[in-house]
Amino acid sequence: MIDWTDRHCRVFHRHMTRRALLYTEMVVDKAIIHGPRDRLLGHAAMEHPVALQVGGSVPAELAQAVRLAQPFGYDEINLNVGCPSNRVQSGCFGAVLMKDPALVADCLRAMIEVAEVPVTVKCRIGVDDQDPATVLPEFIERVAGAGVRSITIHARKAWLQGLSPKENREIPPLDYPLVVAMKRQFPELAIAINGGIATLDQARDLLAQGLDGVMVGRAAYQDPASVLIGADALWGEDFAPTPFEVVEAMRPYIADHLASGGKLNQITRHMLGLFAGRPAARTWRRLLSEGAARPGASLDLLDEALGAVQASAAA
Incomplete structure (x- = not known):
């Protein structure tokens, strides 16, 4: 790995x-x-x-x-x-x-x-x-x-x-x-x-x-x-967050990483498969793959990708 x-x-x-x-x-x-x-x-x-x-x-x-x-x-x-x-x-x-x-x-x-x-x-x-x-x-x-x-x-x-x-x-x-x-x-x-x-x-x-x-x-x-x-x-434990909750839980960590000079794609490249097999999984991957490495990529991009998945799930 x-x-x-x-x-x-x-x-x-x-x-x-x-x-x-x-x-x-x-x-x-x-x-x-x-x-x-x-x-x-x-x-x-x-x-x-x-x-x-x-x-x-x-x-x-x-x-x-x-x-x-x-x-x-x-x-x-x-x-x-x-x-x-x-x-x-x-x-x-x-x-x-x-x-x-x-x-x-x-x-x-x-x-x-x-x-x-x-x-x-x-x-x-x-x-x-x-x-x-x-x-x-x-x-x-x-x-x-x-x-x-x-x-x-x-x-x-x-x-x-x-x-x-x-x-x-x-x-x-x-x-x-x-x-x-x-x-x-x-x-x-x-x-x-x-x-x-x-x-x-x-x-x-x-x-x-x-x-x-x-x-x-x-x-x-x-x-x-x-x-x-x-x-x-x-x-024997029942801890089982939804993928949406996982993304929200990652926000503070990503924000700290960006604030310290890190790049968004250094984290989000590991998150591409989170919605595998679910509606809008391809959109999630595409938005993060194409945009997260660009200069200045921020949590706004993560929100955009998450919003696309949430919209498909609600449809």
């Missing part, structure tokens, strides 16, 4: 769910060590609970990144061992690390030794020609031995050569039963599932099979109202 789940996106999503754990974009350990940490790691208090997702493959560097990130107060640190992009592979982290579970365990052990919050891992069921039924339980045993108690498993293989990142999210077949089987094999671990989950009904079904959590990525971004509004019912 690089370039997607930035701080503005997370604030927007938090207005739809109070309970769901939100994740940052993946931040490379070297960027945390050498880069502008306030810009990379800063976040609003209202985002909690929020997890910092990091990438790396050198235990000492990951440990240093965790130390430097701790003052920012994240609720969890997550090591990404699932991203298949070429950029990630060239840095020797992400899904390519599925080939070296011993190194992953060393990385996690180093992170856990210095972390003040839980350290978790997100992985694939395997890569390339690996047999998931063999390598996945071995991988889980390794990371559990390092001290990890919570694992999120993307229920697809990653093909490191021959498929683009987009194709890696769609072409390798999903194997939900294997992930459910891992929960039965490792009942002491919290195991969540990821991959191809697009509705709350799917999430409920997977949780009913004994899994401890469901991670939703692209669907929560592209159609956030359908996935996030009402998600708190999974915790």
Whole structure:
């Protein structure tokens, strides 16, 4: 979710769910060590609970990144061992690390030794020609031995050569039963599932099979109202604002951002899918896509787009 789940996106999503754990974009350990940490790691208090997702493959560097990130107060640190992009592979982290579970365990052990919050891992069921039924339980045993108690498993293989990142999210077949089987094999671990989950009904079904959590990525971004509004019912809570109420709740945040010199499109680009499947959704997207990046774009444009949706809903 690089370039997607930035701080503005997370604030927007938090207005739809109070309970769901939100994740940052993946931040490379070297960027945390050498880069502008306030810009990379800063976040609003209202985002909690929020997890910092990091990438790396050198235990000492990951440990240093965790130390430097701790003052920012994240609720969890997550090591990404699932991203298949070429950029990630060239840095020797992400899904390519599925080939070296011993190194992953060393990385996690180093992170856990210095972390003040839980350290978790997100992985694939395997890569390339690996047999998931063999390598996945071995991988889980390794990371559990390092001290990890919570694992999120993307229920697809990653093909490191021959498929683009987009194709890696769609072409390798999903194997939900294997992930459910891992929960039965490792009942002491919290195991969540990821991959191809697009509705709350799917999430409920997977949780009913004994899994401890469901991670939703692209669907929560592209159609956030359908996935996030009402998600708190999974915790027995009835928080479920309307999309119109979400827009109104975002107004003060957007106003503060504009007043500090920010641009409207830096926030509204994450809001384009809010009315997906509803009347005037196309008008909402068009007005914000075309106008929010223009110099001087203000809340007036947001009001215009919202007014178009409200008019269609009332018709």
